Amino acid sequence: MKDYLGKNTPKLGFGLMRLPTIPGGTDQDIDLEKVKQMVDLFLERGYTYFDTAYLYHGGKSEEALREAVVKRYPRDKFTVTDKMPLWDIKGEADYERIFQTQLQRTGLEYFDYYFLHGIGESQLELIDKTGGWDYMKKLKERGLVKHIGFSFHSPAACLDKILTAHPETELVQLQINYADWESEKVQARLCYETAMKHNVPVTIMEPVRGGALASMHPDAAKILKDYAPDASLASWAIRFCASLDGLITILSGMTTLEQVDDNTKTMKDVKPLTDEEREVIAKALKVIDSIPVIPCTGCKYCITNCPQHIPTPAIIEQMNEYTKYQNLTGAARTYGMITMMGGKASSCVDCKSCEEHCPQHLEITSILKQAAELFEKKA
């Protein structure tokens, strides 16, 4: 891509979804003083892009943005992305109600970028029925947002379908990192190539895979550390993304001042990965792939008759993530989200109906006990 929207945007963005919280507090008890320090360092080093959403920290992320950024810096020193939560949309009027709440929470008069949040095949009918696409275009006409797009978590074929039907899309936010690049589920490479085919620039989310690529199984980490002892594990992940063309920015959901320091340093004069470095990453991935995990196929037969509605396959997926990447905080966070609607692992009543139906003959009740021990204590 030659000239495109966001070409000159500094290539590190501050994702405001994992902000530091007060010890002993909930996800909504954001430590504002720490956030201010992180914001100050981020802006001082020449970065400008902030990314929030209605959902993050139960709405407190938008308020933290107001307190740490909007009230303390001139409007031309930063850009903001916010997102419309489709799961709260029942009818057309909900779009405006939510949007006005977002302006109020953030203290902004307009957003630089505005997205439909996390769309995929299952939301398309709802968006069409409730006039979501038209609402986005009208926001732009009203001067309340400068550019419109969406964040996306589905297969590339669906992205192709949406971008074909909605050429008004100016940018997309995609999950891209080296571990998901060839993943059948995430399809990072295919999604990226689809966006490029439509000449739509990309903002990258989860470049460090929710922190997983900054922790990693020690055997895999050793390969990267042996090659470049002074480079942080996260810097490999950030550089992988920075090597791609057509980028607006790379978001990092930063929690500590040290992460802001490390990421901003990595991005200063960032160098694309060499072929040799790509081979080193491939070796590390090979090690990760060879780590034995629970052989769940995701068939979901275990869920059908579970009286506690426990999302066992998704819980096992997080157990496996933890085994491979040793990122307990990230896996426990995802565990918290997936068990918000269904039952927690600790709610299992040991009826063993799931084990009778599991074609892999997994000892599900024992796995759930381990999951409860690991993730619920951490939460």
Ligand code: SF4
């Ligand atoms: S043993 Fe536990 S997880 Fe399995 S079906 Fe019964 S309640 Fe659900």
Ligand code: SF4
């Ligand atoms: S039935 Fe067994 S293999 Fe299938 S999703 Fe459940 S735990 Fe995994």
